[in-house]
Amino acid sequence: MSEDIKKFMYLNRRAPHGTIYAWESLEVVLIGAAFDQDVSLAFFDDGVYQLLKSQDTSGIETKNFSPTYSALGDYDVTKLYVEQESLEERGLTLDDLMDLKWEDEDDDWAEKDSIRLVSRAELTDIIEQQDIVFSF
Amino acid sequence: MSTLHTVNKSPYEKSSVGSCLAHVNSGSAILFYEDAVYATIKGASIEQLVTGTEGVKLYALGADLKARGITDDKLIDGVEIVDYAGFVDLAAEHDRVQAWV
Amino acid sequence: MKFSIQVNEGPYQHQATDSAYQFTKAALEKGHEIYRVFFYHDGVNNGTKLTTPPQDDRNIVNRWSELAKEHDLDMVVCVAAAQRRGIVDEGEMQRNGKDAENIADGFRISGLGQLIEAGVQSDRLVVFGD
Numbered sequence: 001m002s003e004d005i006k007k008f009m010y011l012n013r014r015a016p017h018g019t020i021y022a023w024e025s026l027e028v029v030l031i032g033a034a035f036d037q038d039v040s041l042a043f044f045d046d047g048v049y050q051l052l053k054s055q056d057t058s059g060i061e062t063k064n065f066s067p068t069y070s071a072l073g074d075y076d077v078t079k080l081y082v083e084q085e086s087l088e089e090r091g092l093t094l095d096d097l098m099d100l101k102w103e104d105e106d107d108d109w110a111e112k113d114s115i116r117l118v119s120r121a122e123l124t125d126i127i128e129q130q131d132i133v134f135s136f
Numbered sequence: 137m138s139t140l141h142t143v144n145k146s147p148y149e150k151s152s153v154g155s156c157l158a159h160v161n162s163g164s165a166i167l168f169y170e171d172a173v174y175a176t177i178k179g180a181s182i183e184q185l186v187t188g189t190e191g192v193k194l195y196a197l198g199a200d201l202k203a204r205g206i207t208d209d210k211l212i213d214g215v216e217i218v219d220y221a222g223f224v225d226l227a228a229e230h231d232r233v234q235a236w237v
Numbered sequence: 238m239k240f241s242i243q244v245n246e247g248p249y250q251h252q253a254t255d256s257a258y259q260f261t262k263a264a265l266e267k268g269h270e271i272y273r274v275f276f277y278h279d280g281v282n283n284g285t286k287l288t289t290p291p292q293d294d295r296n297i298v299n300r301w302s303e304l305a306k307e308h309d310l311d312m313v314v315c316v317a318a319a320q321r322r323g324i325v326d327e328g329e330m331q332r333n334g335k336d337a338e339n340i341a342d343g344f345r346i347s348g349l350g351q352l353i354e355a356g357v358q359s360d361r362l363v364v365f366g367d
Contacts, residue, residue, distance in 0.1 A: 006357060020278065024278055024318060027349060028352060031350055032349075035357065123159070125161070131232065132232065134362065136245060136277070170252045171252075221266070224240075224264045224267055225267075227363055228361065233361055233363050235366065237245060237253075237366030
């Protein structure tokens with residue numbers, strides 16, 4: 001890695017449809033992917049709701065941006081940390097979340113999981129390793 | 137490596153103060169400002185939670201305390217009052233700023 | 238030290254922009270560099286010159302404009318967020334066939350890349366929001 005690559009983390013602590021924060025945050029991630037930084041996303045507190053399967057906004061007539069998370073792998077955004085405790089507190093497990101994959105070109109394009117389940121303590125340490133932390 | 141955590145919501149309205157306190161490592165600092173200064177009043181139900189983090193320095197923004205009628209004698213022991221210049225110093229002294237918005 | 242500031246909320250509804258202003262001003266007074274102030278989400282509403290607060294209240298928009306003028310601040314309003322919320326400069330007015338513009342002095346409309354670039358170029362990013 002060259003010296004000018006920074007570790008960027010996007011914090012997602014908000015639920016997706018009641019406010020625009022989650023969607024506009026995802027827009028930043030998509031644009032930011034062009035900048036060749038070391039990017040990761042953290043989903044904790046209500047942010048874990050952003051990754052739930054089967055979201056369908058047709059009845060509320062808002063944009064359903066949840067399929068966009070599946071495209072993140074194509075943008076080389078491959079590290080999505082999800083906090084175990086936040087899931088548990090909300091009665092959720094990993095099976096309730098979208099199955100997000102990325103293809104590792106250094107490993108014969110093997111399909112790998114983008115979601116990395118981490119504990120609260122692990123997530124805290126991961127955030128402490130970042131250069132820049134974006135909150136929305 | 138240490139983080140300045142900034143929180144700005146009342147702990148009785150939103151979960152950000154509680155979540156921040158659960159995600160803070162020793163050596164870091166928390167700045168309570170805007171409505172989060174209500175978290176620094178002693179004798180409140182969340183006092184133990186606020187003071188329960190070992191090795192974490194606690195700061196409150198003086199202008200926000202004053203605006204809300206929270207006098208110095210009401211503050212939890214150990215909470216240090218800073219002004220906006222002090223906020224800037226804290227942001228510069230720590231390796232990153234994590235905003236609990 | 239080089240700071241960038243991200244403002245996520247509009248004026249008057251939330252204290253976020255007041256806090257961001259006070260922080261920015263204090264940082265400048267201490268001799269730090271403010272690389273950029275980036276207005277996102279409803280924060281783009283800080284950039285409309287049509288704001289008319291009562292005379293006995295602070296004028297948040299003018300206050301930003303004056304600070305920008307005094308310190309040659311780069312204040313960027315996110316174009317995608319601005320289009321949704323009706324913040325328009327001359328260029329956007331023409332591109333989108335509108336009959337008015339409302340961008341306040343010292344603000345410019347640009348892309349989200351400006352926020353990322355601010356993160357790349359700055360030592361610290363400080364976010365103010367709800």
